[in-house]
Each structure stands twice: as C-alpha cells, then as structure tokens.
Amino acid sequence: MKIMNCPLNGPRNISEFVWGGDIKPMPDPATCSDRQWTDHLFIEDNIAGIVHEWWLHAPTNFWFVARRNTITDEILETMTVDRFFQQTAAGPAGEPA
Amino acid sequence: MPLALLKYGLSSKHREDPHFRWAPELKKSYDVVIVGAGGHGLATAYYLAAHHGITNVCVLEKGYLAGGNTARNTTIVRANYLTPEGVAFYKESVELFRGLSLELDINIMYSERGHFTLAHTDAAMRTARWRAEVNKHLGVDSELIYPDDIARLCPTMNMSDEVRYPILGALYHPPGAIARHDAVAWGYARQAMRRGVEVHPQTEVTDVLIENGRAVGVETSRGTIHAGKVVQAVAGSSSLMARKAGFRLPIRTIPLQACVSEPVKPILDQIVVSGSLHVYISQSARGEMVMGGATDPYGLYSTRSTLDFKEGLMGHMLELFPFMAELRVLRQWAGMADMTPDFSPVMGLTPVENYYIDAGWGTWGFKATPVCGKRMAECVATGTQPGLLRPFALDRFDRFDLVGEKGAASVGH
Ligand SMILES: Cc1cc2nc3c(=O)[nH]c(=O)nc-3n(C[C@H](O)[C@H](O)[C@H](O)COP(=O)(O)OP(=O)(O)OC[C@H]3O[C@@H](n4cnc5c(N)ncnc54)[C@H](O)[C@@H]3O)c2cc1C
Numbered sequence: 001m002k003i004m005n006c007p008l009n010g011p012r013n014i015s016e017f018v019w020g021g022d023i024k025p026m027p028d029p030a031t032c033s034d035r036q037w038t039d040h041l042f043i044e045d046n047i048a049g050i051v052h053e054w055w056l057h058a059p060t061n062f063w064f065v066a067r068r069n070t071i072t073d074e075i076l077e078t079m080t081v082d083r084f085f086q087q088t089a090a091g092p093a094g095e096p097a
Numbered sequence: 098m099p100l101a102l103l104k105y106g107l108s109s110k111h112r113e114d115p116h117f118r119w120a121p122e123l124k125k126s127y128d129v130v131i132v133g134a135g136g137h138g139l140a141t142a143y144y145l146a147a148h149h150g151i152t153n154v155c156v157l158e159k160g161y162l163a164g165g166n167t168a169r170n171t172t173i174v175r176a177n178y179l180t181p182e183g184v185a186f187y188k189e190s191v192e193l194f195r196g197l198s199l200e201l202d203i204n205i206m207y208s209e210r211g212h213f214t215l216a217h218t219d220a221a222m223r224t225a226r227w228r229a230e231v232n233k234h235l236g237v238d239s240e241l242i243y244p245d246d247i248a249r250l251c252p253t254m255n256m257s258d259e260v261r262y263p264i265l266g267a268l269y270h271p272p273g274a275i276a277r278h279d280a281v282a283w284g285y286a287r288q289a290m291r292r293g294v295e296v297h298p299q300t301e302v303t304d305v306l307i308e309n310g311r312a313v314g315v316e317t318s319r320g321t322i323h324a325g326k327v328v329q330a331v332a333g334s335s336s337l338m339a340r341k342a343g344f345r346l347p348i349r350t351i352p353l354q355a356c357v358s359e360p361v362k363p364i365l366d367q368i369v370v371s372g373s374l375h376v377y378i379s380q381s382a383r384g385e386m387v388m389g390g391a392t393d394p395y396g397l398y399s400t401r402s403t404l405d406f407k408e409g410l411m412g413h414m415l416e417l418f419p420f421m422a423e424l425r426v427l428r429q430w431a432g433m434a435d436m437t438p439d440f441s442p443v444m445g446l447t448p449v450e451n452y453y454i455d456a457g458w459g460t461w462g463f464k465a466t467p468v469c470g471k472r473m474a475e476c477v478a479t480g481t482q483p484g485l486l487r488p489f490a491l492d493r494f495d496r497f498d499l500v501g502e503k504g505a506a507s508v509g510h
Contacts, residue, residue, distance in 0.1 A: 002405075014405075015394075035495060038495050041438075042347040042494040043494070044336065044347065045336075045345065046336035046345075048350075070396055071398050073399055
C-alpha cells in the first residue's frame, strides 16, 4: 500500500486521501470573460512531470498541497497550504519535466 | 501422410501474403498525416482511403502497431448510453462492428453476449430505468429487469440477500458484445495499406509545424514531414500532443487497470458490470475471465499495476461470483485513460486549422473504433464537423454544452 505523509496527521495509507487536481489561480468571476471562466473550470495543463496539486485527508477533512511526479508516481513533498503559498509567492503551478 | 506433410512444409504455396508491407522510407509530404496507430488512427486511415479516395496518407506510431490502449482494453462493445447524443453515436458503432469481419476480411470474433449493468441502490435503479427509456426511444435494445430475470439469464450470479450489496435489478442490453481487439486494429491497418496508406511504427511525432495558425506538417524522430492535414489520435498522450499544436484540453490522464484469470471452461456467457461496486467481468473465447474496475484514484502517466486495484476488485467480485475464489490471476496491466469532465470524447475540428483531434476516450473508446474512424475520416475529408460528431466538438466546453455521460460510465467504460 502506498503511503502519503499528511502534514497534519503524519504518514497514512493513500486510500485515506482524495486527489484534488492541479493548483491553478481562479479568475475573478465578476470581471472575467465567459471564456476565461470555462477555461478555469474545464481545461487542464495535465502535465507529465512534476506538479503541485491539492490533496484532502478525508477522515480529518484536511486540505494540503503535494509536489508529485506524474511519470514516476513519486510523492516528492507534502506541505500545508500556508507553506505552499509562502514558498511560491509568485510561483508557477507546475514545472514540466 | 508423413511425406505429404513434408511436401507441404517445404512448399511455399500455402503461405499467406505477409500481413503488413512496411514502407521503409518516409515521403517528404502526405495529404494526411495521422499521429497514433491505435484502432482509431488506423480506422480513420482506412475510411479515408475506402470512402473518400484519399490514399496519400501515413500513420505514424511511436511504438508498435496498436500497442497502446487498443491492445489493453477489455473489448466490451455496447450502445446503452445515457444521453441521446451518446446513444446515437454508439448505435452506429455497434452496427458497423456487426459487419466488420466481412468488411475487413479478418475474423474479429464479434460475440454478442448480453450486457448487464447491475443496480444495488434505488439511485442506480432510477438511472437504469432512465437509460432503458432513452435507449428504447432511439431504437437500442435495453430494458430494466428484476432479480428473477437476472437469475434466469445469468445462472452463475450470486443473487442471495445475504451479501453486503444485494442486487435489486439490472439494465439488460442484449446486443452487448466482445470482440478481438487486435484483429480490429490489424484488419483496419491491412485494408488501409492495401489501398496505399503507409503505416510507420517506431516513428514518434515530436512537434507540430504551424504556420499562420494552420498545421502544415510534423517533426518526427525520423525527420520533418509536410502534411495537408494532421490528425491526432494518441489516446493517453492527448494533452501532450495538443500542447505541441498550441492548445490545451479538458483532459486528465489517469491509469485504468485490468486483469485476466487463468483460462477455464465456459461458465459465464454474459458481460456483467456493476456500476455501484465498480467491477466488471466477461469470459474470453479462450476461457480467461477478463476483469476490470474504476480508474485509479489519481492522475498518472504510467502503466504500472497495483495491489490496491486487485484487492478492491476482488472484494466485490467474489460477492457476485463466489466461484472466482478458485481462480488464479494470470496477468494484470494498465493503460492511460484520458478522462474528460463529461465522460464523453472530443472529436473533430480544433482551434488550429487543418489540425483534427480524436481524444478524450478515457475508458470507453474501443467500442467507438469503427464509428470514430468513419466519422473522423468524413470530418477530415470535408473539413467540417459531421452531424453525429457535432455534440462532441472541443468548443462545447466554451458553450457549457457538455454531454453528461457520467451516469452511463460509472465503472469507467
Ligand atoms: C484497462 C482498459 C480497459 C478498457 N476497456 C474498454 C472496454 O471494455 N470497452 C471500450 O470501449 N473501451 C475500453 N477501454 C478504452 C479503449 O482502450 C481506448 O479508449 C481505445 O483503445 C483508444 O484507442 P486509440 O486508437 O485512440 O488509442 P491507442 O490504441 O492508445 O493508440 C494511440 C497510439 O498513439 C501512439 N502515440 C502516442 N504519442 C505519440 C507520438 N507523439 N507519436 C506517435 N505516436 C504516438 C501510442 O503509442 C499509441 O499506440 C479500456 C482501456 C483500458 C486501459
């Protein structure tokens, strides 16, 4: 069984977690165009390589961020949302490998 | 007898023509370049040649012929979808499948088994009723049946109440079938090549050449090729390929796993799917139980197999078919499924002129191979989106006009 390290609860079985997909900036729904909004809802970078993405520890309802390699299936790092946004104040959501 | 056998062995007369005559050299340009020699790319090439007289076509494949998802799927063909758009589309595919052995002159072992989508909850019963009515309205044979009929039609199924999820009913679809997936791809390849189409394995497309917003060729591991039109049919690599052409897709790539048991004598004549339990099973012509479940819980560009998959699958499978406990798993594997938000494919025109897409086939694309090839060929030949493909155009996402098939594909195929 694959183990993921939850920043709140420590190492847990991956079946306790729910994948939340890419971290992407949300356009302002009040001012953005319809096209920008549908893009945000449906279109994905779907990167093969290293990505930052949302994960949920379901039993404790705790959302956090994981840095993961989508080719090798390695979880490189997990961090709280605070730490992620400090680290990547203006950072990119993914780094294509 | 021994002498006759010896003579036969030494003679070359009985040998069939080689199946494929590979073209050693790439030409500098083609009318149509198709990227990806899976069932879809090959079918598109065949119909371009056979129906539209377009034969200056090459199909480029980074691996070997039809070694992608076409070789990895569990070969279920059915038309009992949920939306009118989906039902109409898959209905045409089933009709084409029925005549395919004859048309392609190869035995695709098309075998109609009857397809059961079991319901274990009231919500699943409602969806089954809904699907049955949509299907019947469009002329597809489907009905909601109850436990008595299920027990009669599929005697090996465990209909006991003493289980975690008793069976309340099923959507029954008599035309549901399985076919030999390799033969479908090889048949299309051979017939396309007989008409002049070239298929080049071991030739990876590394870039798309665009001039003034229109596709004019591709860069490959064997050099540059010019193209009047380019078609991408690369299944699990759709986002990566589209990015080379300069646009993004509503797709996430997620592995889908399957496995087969050791072969046994015929014991299961039907195709049984449980949408609520996320498992499905059928018995192949050589006796293996072919089984699968839902997609993996997170995205990945990989075809690795996991123990989690088998544990989750067998937990439910043994409840439906207790005899399965006696069988050993022979092989397991995975393919990369390109999942769209509405569980429907993306076909036809793209923002790039002369660049056509066939993608988003997730876990359900084998059954669409003939119709997809036929209609994509029409799309490429005419440069317009055929009526049957209009609901599946990429720009439906801009218009909030999704084709919601999720209710029909809950185990993912
Ligand atoms: C386990 C599993 C079970 C399934 N079960 C069913 C089922 O029961 N019924 C059903 O209808 N569907 C099923 N599917 C889905 C079905 O297999 C696919 O949707 C279908 O095979 C897609 O066909 P294709 O020709 O588009 O793709 P593929 O057969 O994958 O062909 C695409 C080809 O493109 C090539 N390629 C990729 N990138 C490049 C490049 N840059 N240059 C050149 N070539 C490239 C690949 O090597 C590949 O050979 C299943 C899938 C899986 C994984």
